[in-house]
Amino acid sequence: EVRLLESGGGLVYPGGSLRLSCAASGFSLNTYAMSWVRQAPGRGLEWVSAIRASGANTFYADSVKGRFTISRDISKNALFLQMNDLRAEDSALYYCVQEGGNYTWGQGTLVTVSS
């Protein structure tokens, strides 16, 4: 069974950093592209970042470009999102998503940016 489990969310001050993790099981991260998607309270889904199955290319929404970095560790079958210079508008539930196969989503990890 394919499963994704996010962790690493929490409360952080504006300007701070967080590193989100997504532990994948049931498939290898080098078989599908993976994305991070977020949903702020009362808002729609917002795609944040993606990494190709090969790992050779990464992509970012304009709203996070230069501040967030997506990466993965194939040996641990884990996906990461390093978030720097966090802003109030980055507060959201962050999901990792398998972009293919069953298009599985995790249950999300909550990030709150507030002073």
Next chain:
Amino acid sequence: EVVLTQSPATLSLSPGERATLSCRASHSLANNLVWYQHKPGQAPRLLIYDASNRAPGIPARFSASGSGTDFTLTISSLEPEDSAVYYCQQRSATFGPGTTVDVK
């Protein structure tokens, strides 16, 4: 960056009625479009991939068509449990703003 526009923003219909949801892209996506159903407190659920292919386990009342810049999701006979927000997404990229479907 591709911009996706969804219409209508809200759809209020009765059980058994047909729902037609539109998604338009600012640039051609070929068939790289997926549709999700999202209910509060749950992770989004894949309905359609590659613009027109129903995902495993999705009821036959859900169908989709389109390619390039114009896409449509149709729910042929609404059930109360179809109340949700429906999003189109360029695969591995931008989401549309969503269409809220209220069935009552």
